Amino acid sequence: MGIGTIIAGIVGVSNIMLIVVKERTRDIGVRKALGATPGSIVGLFIQEAIVITGMAGYFGLLSGIGLIELINFTMNKFQVVTPFFRNPEIHLQTAAGATLLLIMAGILAGYIPAKKAPLKAFSIGS
Numbered sequence: 001m002g003i004g005t006i007i008a009g010i011v012g013v014s015n016i017m018l019i020v021v022k023e024r025t026r027d028i029g030v031r032k033a034l035g036a037t038p039g040s041i042v043g044l045f046i047q048e049a050i051v052i053t054g055m056a057g058y059f060g061l062l063s064g065i066g067l068i069e070l071i072n073f074t075m076n077k078f079q080v081v082t083p084f085f086r087n088p089e090i091h092l093q094t095a096a097g098a099t100l101l102l103i104m105a106g107i108l109a110g111y112i113p114a115k116k117a118p119l120k121a122f123s124i125g126s
């Protein structure tokens with residue numbers, strides 16, 4: 001389930017970044033005219049993709065931790081005892097691993113549209 005969610009997120013952010021690159025064609029052309037290298041343009045879009053995925057992932061991580069804490073609180077309050085689902089918690093290593101995976105997904109989601117960005121500057125008139 002988690003891998004499917006990550007893949008859906010990558011596709012969503014990639015689509016957003018494709019639209020961003022398309023809308024900023026003139027800005028890319030101006031940056032190139034002022035001497036920006038293709039690498040700096042690609043880096044700009046990758047940073048933006050990482051920020052987008054980071055903010056969404058942080059919100060998702062906080063929501064997940066909040067839900068786990070709510071379940072734990074409810075189970076303790078009503079003294080629910082189940083052998084399958086007891087003492088729900090999230091470990092720091094799991095959260096750190098999810099954050100690292102999220103950053104890598106942001107890089108992947110932003111790279112393909114960002115790689116096309118320097119080429120878009122030449123199609124301003126078309």
